[in-house]
Amino acid sequence: MAGRALEALSFDNSYARLPEAFHAKLNPTPFSSSPYLISFNAAAAELIDLDPAEAARPEFAGVFGGSLLVPGMEPLAMLYAGHQFGVYVPQLGDGRAILLGEVRNARGEKWDLQLKGAGLTPFSRDGDGRAVLRSTIREYLCSEAMHGLGIPTTRALCIVGSDHQVYREQVETGAIVVRMAPSHVRFGSFEVFYYRKQHEQLKVLADYVIARHYPHLAGAPDPYARFFDEVVERTAKLIAQWQAVGWAHGVMNTDNMSILGITLDYGPFGFIDDYDPGFICNHSDHNGRYAFSQQPYIGLWNLSCLAQALLPLAGKDELKAALDRYTPVCEGWYMELMRAKVGLLDRQEEDAELIQDLLGLMHQHRVDYTIFFRALGDFRSAPGDPNDGLRDFFLDRDAFDRWARRYAERLRAAGSRDEERRARMNRVNPKYVLRNYLAQQAIEKAQQKEFSEIDRLLTLLRNPFDDQPGMEAYAAAPPNWGKHLSVSCSS
Known part of the structure; x- marks a missing residue:
């Protein structure tokens, strides 16, 4: 079918029909200068049956830059609370995000469209x-x-930019990202009503979430306990996926945890470069609460907060x-x-010990997580094969050789064939992150109004497991300056 205008x-906006206590209804605040489209994601547009040609219309930047509304939108900011760095904060809410409503596609799926960066709300605090x-x-x-890696996540439709000045550590320009998700309800959405004794x-909230996202539980005995059980399982599997791909969220507060078990709120995130289990991607996290x-x-701790609220x-x-x-x-899925x-x-x-010993060697020798696991697909399991390319990742080659002999024996005992194993491993070990x-x-190019690098990365990261001609530089280890970037909550 043709895409929609x-x-x-x-x-x-079913959330708008919940009682007033759940939200504040208000329109986005337009930028002080004309909005313009920076990047458009056709794959996300397909989820809501939006014709990609619509992105060329001037009205597109108006709608998703917060200055125009289309029929059916009922903009609102959602109320929630949350535990931030282990401390309960009684009222948070959408301080810079406005939910426009839900779009139903031809398959009957509903997607929330939210403008992030859309101006002041009653929950903006300072x-x-x-x-x-x-x-x-x-x-x-x-x-x-993350979607390209097969990890449950919010999606993003577009970025709308402006020359509107925003003051952080320095003067910057304001922009809006249009975030999409089946729901933006968080653990903290439940906590706020529990602690208010409402x-x-x-x-009402639990019934709403169950009816819309867990309909198979409606009318079941103990629906709320069964709902929580499913949230536990989804969250456990999600975090196992984060760990396996080497990704750190950075701010795992309960208000940043999705009730659907999807990755929510990208602030100071980071993919691990040199493997370090103590990796802290958020320079505001002084005590390492959210280290990799x-x-x-922390996933378990946050779920215990949700259990308390229920x-x-x-x-x-x-x-x-x-x-x-x-x-x-979580541990079973991770294994x-x-x-x-490792194929x-x-x-x-003995697999757990084999894998942990490899990670220990990688940590000790500061081996790049993504590059090494991709290269490991080339391991040759025949007795006596030196695997020189892999040995060179390690200063202590003898230590790697000892591990490699155990790995080779494990592969041979399982009847593993190198070419088949390599193909399997390349389907799960990304070349690009x-x-x-x-x-x-x-970012630096975009700040000079050169946006092509955003689109290049968007295309590259859609297929992170594929060898992409001409893109080898994007699979290389980062330069030294790139390993020590400081990323904070304002990022």
Whole structure:
């Protein structure tokens, strides 16, 4: 079918029909200068049946730059609370994001469209309600990069820029990223009503989320406990995927945790370069609460906060039983992903030790996580084969040789064939990831009104497992300056 025009998008806003306590209805605040389109994501447009040709219309930047509305939009800012760096903050909410509504596509799927950087809301606190160009580029690119990697995530439709001045550490230009998700409800959306002792509103929210996103649980016995159980499983598997691909979120506050188990809110994220389990991607995280290795534990901690908020609706024992499933699911899923990364098809007891020993060597020798796992596909398992290219990643080649002999024996015992294994491994070990320095290069060009690098990265990261001719430089290790970029919550 032909794509729809902007005015023909099938907008609704079911969240706007929830009681007033859930949101503040208001329109976006237009930029002080004319908005213009910086980048358009045709793959995301397809999800809402939007004709890509619409992006060329001047009205497109108006609608997604916050100065025009189309029929059916009911803009609002959502209320929520959350635990930030372990401390409960009683009211947060969308301080710079405005939900335009939901678009239903021809398949009956609904996608929230949210403008991030759309101006002041009642929840802005001391902020200005704006996003800067660099942060919109980072979220736009990383959400699509994660989708390319097969990791559940919000999507991004476009970036709309302006010459509107925004004050951070320095004067920057304002921009809006249009974020898409089946829902933007967070753990903190439940916490706010629990701590306010508004248990009726808590039930309204739970019923809304179940009816819209977990409809198979509607009318089931113990629907709230079963709903929580599914959130636990989705979250556990999501974080296992983060760990396997070597990605750190940076701000795993409960208000940044999706009730659907999708990656939500891209601020100071980072893909690991030289493998370091203690990697901290957010320079505001002084105590390393959200270090890479801590993410599985923080996932459990955040789920325990959600369980607490659901106590008025579900039995304590049922909630605890669901929480107890988190660690086995997360660890089990992680091991399955890591077995695939090293090309193992069957399960053996010694696999965990084999993989942990490899990671230990990589940490000790500062080996690039993405590049090494991609190269490991070329490992030759025949007895006595030196695997010189892989040895050269390590200063202590003898230490690698000892590990390699164990790995080769494991592969031979499983009847593994090198060519078949290599093809399998290349399907799960990406050649390209959105390293911080690549995003920074695109940002610096965009700040000079040169936007082609954004689109180049968007195209590259859609297919991160494929060898892409002419793009070898994007698969290389970062330059030294690129390993030490400082990224904070304002990013």
